[in-house]
Every structure is written in structure tokens, then in C-alpha cells.
Amino acid sequence: MSEVESGRAEVRALTAKVHQGGRQSAKAFRDLAQKLLAITVMAQGQHLVLRPNQTGTGPWVMEGAHKSQIASDAGMVKLRDGHWLRVGYLLSLTANDRLAVTESKIQYQWTDGDRSEVFRYDYAYEAEGQHPAAHLNIHALLRQPDDLGSSEWPLERVHFPTGRTSLEQVLRLLAQGFGVATAKSIEVWEPVLAEAERMFYEVAHQPGFTSADAA
Numbered sequence: 001m002s003e004v005e006s007g008r009a010e011v012r013a014l015t016a017k018v019h020q021g022g023r024q025s026a027k028a029f030r031d032l033a034q035k036l037l038a039i040t041v042m043a044q045g046q047h048l049v050l051r052p053n054q055t056g057t058g059p060w061v062m063e064g065a066h067k068s069q070i071a072s073d074a075g076m077v078k079l080r081d082g083h084w085l086r087v088g089y090l091l092s093l094t095a096n097d098r099l100a101v102t103e104s105k106i107q108y109q110w111t112d113g114d115r116s117e118v119f120r121y122d123y124a125y126e127a128e129g130q131h132p133a134a135h136l137n138i139h140a141l142l143r144q145p146d147d148l149g150s151s152e153w154p155l156e157r158v159h160f161p162t163g164r165t166s167l168e169q170v171l172r173l174l175a176q177g178f179g180v181a182t183a184k185s186i187e188v189w190e191p192v193l194a195e196a197e198r199m200f201y202e203v204a205h206q207p208g209f210t211s212a213d214a215a
Helices: 003-020 024-039 167-177 186-203
Strands: 048-052 060-064 076-078 084-093 099-109 117-124 134-138 141-146 149-154
Touching: 003 024, 003 186, 024 048, 024 060, 024 084, 024 099, 024 167, 024 186, 099 167, 167 186
Parallel strands: none
Antiparallel strands: 048 060, 060 084, 076 084, 084 099, 099 117, 117 134, 141 149
């Protein structure tokens, strides 16, 4: 079996366990995300962890832990270009025992400190307030010339509405749009990502763009 075939087979097996539901589905979800990160942009020795959630919004948190397989480390993993990806998912079980993502945040940033964000994809099962339930924040300044010279607008104030953005899409964006080196060649990781993405969108919840849409 080729590396691509074995990778796709592993993705199918893990996704099947996710779709089966029950408490073991959360671990399968973690293992699937770990697999996709490991063959693409995540640096060696980095991990995703699954831990009990203390906030009451779901039983588990899946997040990055770049120093330890136990500690949170602010939810980040180091990437192969020396920059960072903050990964955070709130997971729960539905009434029929299926795994659901309550919220997710995937953020690319230059350093492991605050105020170095480049972009972030946010998702919530339901919209809250005025922001779309699924949206993109870009941390940059828009410079617009005017009669008095120029003006600047911080784009992070704008919540660009999106559909549900998968982890696979973000990994592809980092590799192809930002030039982050990958552990495997594109001939290996792209078919594996495509297989995982196809199975994700077969069941993925797509929220409305406003709080009224979610009502």
C-alpha cells in the first residue's frame, strides 16, 4: 500500500470512529486532527491534547500543547516555519450521542506571544450578537487615501462572514498561501487532506451568517 493510500485509509478509519459518536469519538477527532497537522505544517514534537472542559460549554477541549502532551500552553503548536498555530475546539455530544463542535478557533500568528496574530477563523454552532457564527478576522491595517492624506482602519475589527471553514482548508492555506514547509510532499498530503475534507463536509453543520439566521 502506498503512503497516500495508507494515509487515506487512516483518515477514513478515524472519521468513521468520529461519526460513530460516543465518548471515544472525541479521541478519534483529536487523532485525526493530529494526523493532518503532522503530515503538513506542524513541527516535529508538537501535539494536540484532549482535556476536560472547565467552562460548562461541553465536556472536552481539544487544543494545541507545544511543550507537553498534558499542559495547555495557551492552545498553540509550533509550525515548521517557526511561526505558530493556535488551535482550540470545544466538543460535546448531542442528544443522540453524536460528536459536535460547539466552537472552534484556528489562528496563525508570528510568535507565541500576544498581539502577533495574522488571521483567525472562528466558528460557533450558533451566532451570538452581531457577529456571524462563522467568520474570518485579518490582523492588518487598511490604508485608504483621502483628501487629507490617508486614513487607516484596523481590519481585525471586521468579522468577514464565511461558511464553515475546515482545518484542512487552513492547512492548505498555510502551505500554499503562506509558504509554510510541510512534513510530506504535496503529492502525499493533498490527497489525504482532500479525503478528510470530503468526509467532513458530508456531515458538517453550516451556520447562518447572522444571529437571526440561527434562530
